[in-house]
Amino acid sequence: MTAKLDRQRLPALQATEDALFTERHPRSRELFERAGTHLLDGVPMNWMTRWASPFPLFVGDARGSRFTCVDGHEYVDFCLGDTGAMAGHAPPAAVKAIAEQAACGITTMLPTEDCIWVSAELSRRFGLPFWQVVLTATDANRNALRIARDITGRSKVLIFNWCYHGSVDEALATLRDDGSVGPRPGTVGPAVDPRLTTKVIEFNDIAALERALEPGDVACVLAEPALTNIGIVLPEPGYLDALRRLTRETGTLLVIDETHTICAGPGGCTGAWGLKPDMVTLGKAIGAGIPCAVYGFGQAVVDRVHEAWDYHATDVSGIGGTLAGNPLSLAAIRATLGEVLTEEAFAHTIPLSERFCDGVQAVIDEFELPWVVKRLGCRTEYWPCPVPPRNGGEADAAEDPELDRFMHLFSLNRGILMTPFHNMALMAPTTTADDVDRHTAVFREAVDALFR
Numbered sequence: 001m002t003a004k005l006d007r008q009r010l011p012a013l014q015a016t017e018d019a020l021f022t023e024r025h026p027r028s029r030e031l032f033e034r035a036g037t038h039l040l041d042g043v044p045m046n047w048m049t050r051w052a053s054p055f056p057l058f059v060g061d062a063r064g065s066r067f068t069c070v071d072g073h074e075y076v077d078f079c080l081g082d083t084g085a086m087a088g089h090a091p092p093a094a095v096k097a098i099a100e101q102a103a104c105g106i107t108t109m110l111p112t113e114d115c116i117w118v119s120a121e122l123s124r125r126f127g128l129p130f131w132q133v134v135l136t137a138t139d140a141n142r143n144a145l146r147i148a149r150d151i152t153g154r155s156k157v158l159i160f161n162w163c164y165h166g167s168v169d170e171a172l173a174t175l176r177d178d179g180s181v182g183p184r185p186g187t188v189g190p191a192v193d194p195r196l197t198t199k200v201i202e203f204n205d206i207a208a209l210e211r212a213l214e215p216g217d218v219a220c221v222l223a224e225p226a227l228t229n230i231g232i233v234l235p236e237p238g239y240l241d242a243l244r245r246l247t248r249e250t251g252t253l254l255v256i257d258e259t260h261t262i263c264a265g266p267g268g269c270t271g272a273w274g275l276k277p278d279m280v281t282l283g284k285a286i287g288a289g290i291p292c293a294v295y296g297f298g299q300a301v302v303d304r305v306h307e308a309w310d311y312h313a314t315d316v317s318g319i320g321g322t323l324a325g326n327p328l329s330l331a332a333i334r335a336t337l338g339e340v341l342t343e344e345a346f347a348h349t350i351p352l353s354e355r356f357c358d359g360v361q362a363v364i365d366e367f368e369l370p371w372v373v374k375r376l377g378c379r380t381e382y383w384p385c386p387v388p389p390r391n392g393g394e395a396d397a398a399e400d401p402e403l404d405r406f407m408h409l410f411s412l413n414r415g416i417l418m419t420p421f422h423n424m425a426l427m428a429p430t431t432t433a434d435d436v437d438r439h440t441a442v443f444r445e446a447v448d449a450l451f452r
Helices: 007-024 026-035 046-050 092-102 114-126 137-152 206-213 239-249 268-272 299-308 327-339 343-367 392-398 401-412 433-451
Strands: 059-063 066-069 074-077 130-134 156-160 173-175 181-183 198-201 218-223 253-257 279-282 293-297 372-376 379-383 424-426
Touching: 007 401, 007 433, 074 433, 092 327, 114 130, 114 268, 114 293, 114 327, 130 137, 130 299, 130 327, 137 156, 137 218, 137 253, 137 279, 137 293, 137 299, 156 206, 173 198, 181 198, 198 206, 206 218, 206 239, 218 239, 239 253, 253 268, 268 279, 293 299, 343 372, 343 379, 343 433, 401 433
Parallel strands: 156 198, 156 218, 218 253, 253 279
Antiparallel strands: 059 066, 066 074, 130 293, 173 181, 279 293, 372 379, 379 424
């Protein structure tokens, strides 16, 4: 018999977890109250108030796949900075390279030898010969969109409903209930009506893709090869092939954002699935969390850039950034790609993700839950719904904020940090089988509390 959640019990269970967290974290509470004097809502970034706990956990030390809060409690970290710390916290090879470079110059507005190694390694992994270095994945995506509009002479960008591409204005759009495009909920002060810049369709819908590209006004499709920030939504068989075929047929550039999907392997989904994008973007995970990002492109794009650009004017057009490509960023990328996020690392983390899925699935089966578990490389997630969502709209509808908040805080109170707003976990090279099994035990305990 399928288990059914008694939602009337949730408030009492949540209150118990809130009280336990408050009792165990007096120092974090004190710091949070002090921070409110000069920080908006007591945090350096407002969204930090949305963690499941009554007040944010303040971190004292983070190393590898664990961190310790200021109250002295240790946690297994499956969030890992929502991918930014996928290499683990403070990986020794990256720390050494960063410290050595910092001691002899952080930013000079001139290249260092590291840029040659980094660009060659990125080319090897992702199959694109040319690269540029910026400071955030948002910058990488923003630059890619500017280049695409410039060399195609087209004004529109196509994205997928509930995608995630940082704070790029063109991507902060979603489908309304009537099918029209509007600002994504929570968007603050959109610069323009997103209908002027953006077309939005659902992931895995080939017919919608054909209709959107047919007019020939789309400069590029900005796509995650699998949705991740609304939960893991995998492409259906043949969908990415259709995306590549239709973009080519309509003269539309294909930009693949691997910022989160680098979890699929050393070359992200591009390498793992043999994708052939025109451009690729990546974020801070490749530099162990140091502010850095890259975007790469093929020869055809470079040829069109050389035709179209006035290189004496590009500095004022928002391409790049004066202090991007600095020696510190490049030292971090070289050390992380060369010594941390290696083939051997993924050979360790992907099986751990499989182990994580197997553990969760065993609990789902034991309690006959109408839930599913999904995986992409070394990233995994469980959903409180009986059928996996196939697009962003379905994923949004399947979210259960009340249940998610309980699951997150229950885990946190027992030493497990999950990615906020989702029941998602990421494996680092330092994650262990014991860490995964600890999560399985805590997950079973939470389910037992909910359904017994």
